[in-house]
Amino acid sequence: MSTNSDLHTIVALVEDRPGVLTRIASMFRRRGFNIASLAVGKSEQAGLSRMTFVVEGDEYTVNQVTKQLDKLIDVIRVTDITTQEIVARELALIKVHANTANRGEVIQIVQLFRANIVDVGAQSVVIEITGEEDKINALHDLLEPFGIIEMLRTGLVAMVRGQSDGRTSDSVGLEAYGQSSNGHGGHSSVTEASPNAAKQD
Amino acid sequence: MELTGAEIVCESLLKEGVDVMFGLPGGAVLPLYGALAKYPAIRHVLVRHEQAAVMAADGYARTSGKVGVCSATSGPGATNLVTGIASAMMDSIPIVAITGQVPRAAIGRDAFQETDVTGITLPITKHNYLVMNVEDIAPAIKEAFHIARTGRPGPVLVDIPKDVLLDERTEFVWPDKVHLPGYNPPGEAPQEQIDRAAELINQAERPVILAGHGVLISRAYDELRLLAEKAQIPVITTLLGISSLPTDHYLNIGMPGMHGHAYASWTIDKADLLISLGMRFDDRVTGRVKDFAPNAKVVHVDIDASELNKNVKADAPVLGDLKVVLNQLLPKVETNVHLEWIKHVDTLRAEHPLNELPDSQELPPQYVLTQLARATRGESIVVTGVGQHQMWAAQYCNFQEPNTLITSGGLGSMGFEVPAALGAKMGRPDKTVWSVAGDGGFQMTLCDLATAVENNIDVKFAILNNGVLGMVHQWQELFYEKDYFSTVYSGNPDFVKLAEAYGIAGIRVNKREEVEGAIQQALETPGPVIVDFVVKPDENVYPMIPAGESVNEMLEQPPVETSGEKAV
Known part of the structure; x- marks a missing residue:
């Protein structure tokens, strides 16, 4: 089993009902998988939520994560989109020390990053930034010398870009939602025993 | 006619063809027992401890081929089911456990005999339900049975608050199908997986079949025998795979692993291909994985995608229902005799027999x-x-x-x-x-x-x-x-x-x-x-392969006592 420990971005379409998050979190805990970030919200379909996981682990681990996720009854579709063309964004709120003496400097940095100041107090400002993880990390590093009072990050949300093969969403083929969609065969790239499986020799 | 929640449970059980269940009543589940008294077609076997209810349901499921049903009350009743539910989960046994819960208004208030049984059983059930409305009972029970018996079977728990069983009434509507978009158990395997598996089987000189519980669950015993006989492949059965091929069948060479037959473990060691059917490479089978079947490629058929490449890397993973897969595979597998190999396995059998029984006064x-x-x-x-x-x-x-x-x-x-x-x-x-x-x-x-x-x-x-x-x-x-x-x-x-x-x-x-x-x-x-x-x-x-070791460290006989260390 390979050893490169990496971050993988996984999106999952799940039933929007009580306990789903618990089931998923419980599975991660019990099998010792590490979640670097997790973001959940409504999807375009009523009754379904979409989750974005950033998971830490080697290829073996991530393979297991996707399969174990897929095994949960409330999880409809799981896709590891790490190697695909994706749009990935995170939002952060950063409260930083800023007074009349250095506020200008802070504003300048914020403008450079195309971030926004959403609150100004006597001794602090709150900055809102959206972007890929690296951009947020970079802003964080530049603000650190001013003294960061509080930071909150939403975790990554990610989406596959429009594909040349016409495939546009992980929910394609789910028109049957609302009726029972039966039949065999997997319902995601995960269930097909994976093409990267047979690489032992 | 409008029925109570408890009556709807009984009607649903009848729809599922349940004629026997095992359980022990208590406060929160008592409404169900009140209703059961009016449904003599469902035989309720009263146990002395809830652990017996779920384990009896397990034994019943395995021999009858039906879903085993048990019930218990909230709190201690439900927690007493836990060991049996965990056992059924590990062994893929279809069970539906119905538990009473404290009334809805009392949930979360640490009421008398309240436990979060859906929380407790989360990792040891295939799925579970807390049913908060009387209209949801019939769909939940239908789904529970469907999930329990299909795909890789397992236990499903349905927890119903007392007031949902007792105080509310609705029409009994039995859904004609289940709505589970996230649950599509595989049937047929993709053709390329079958082809790859057949190719490895046809190329192998020293193949061995590892038959697991999946053979029994999928009722693929005839197909197993046909495959083994067609290509003359020795069959090793895991502990739970025992009885998938008659013990005295000439190709059955026993059980592998920690306390398996020594010749079975040696056969795996010498094999150049493992054809693993509905088994999950438990550590009691493999010992130290890196020394397990060191010369063998692996064909691994399972209905649970997460088992493929979990413990042992497969050269040819095949995802599907075993009986269906074997029927896809059989025509592609060439007739073979494997004369040298069968002879070698016979030699291993002769060289590593089960130990003779001790010649003691006391009864061995x-x-x-x-x-x-x-x-x-x-x-x-x-x-x-x-x-x-x-x-x-x-x-x-x-x-x-x-x-x-x-x-x-x-x-x-x-x-x-x-x-x-x-x-x-x-x-x-x-x-x-x-x-x-x-x-x-x-x-x-x-x-x-x-x-x-x-x-x-x-x-x-x-x-x-x-x-x-x-x-x-x-x-x-x-x-x-x-x-x-x-x-x-x-x-x-x-x-x-x-x-x-x-x-x-x-x-x-x-x-x-x-x-x-x-x-x-x-x-x-x-x-x-x-x-x-x-x-x-x-x-x-004996034999014994100590935990985490390999066939090379197998103790076929009791170790010889070294000086001064005689057992008393």
């Missing part, structure tokens, strides 16, 4: 099992718990028909053997059922002898009574410097008198000469019988 426990197998011609159902008696049963008994060894394989739960045997007998009333127990496991669940008596469930209980927790004792002897701390039972009851107390026959056996007669007497006595076999206390199970 293995002897009891050889006699049991002989007396019943491999035609009875043997139910075991976990430990030495379980391994000896697997090594020495023979099994002619599918699903005739019922054992807590994955969880390895002591006490399984008594209640599971009750369920097994109810699932196959035409079969003789032997509950083979150690004195330790037997005492964990013997309270349900009363259930056997009350319902006249004709199970023969064979206790291999060595007065110790045998397998633990064995590990202490081998790995903990013979410090037999807390493994000696000095206060065991007189099991013959215990039988008498329950009003059933009890037989004590001390000598070899008495074994055959006692077994005959038990078989001829109608109703439950306890046979207390007082066996040699320090007998150990």
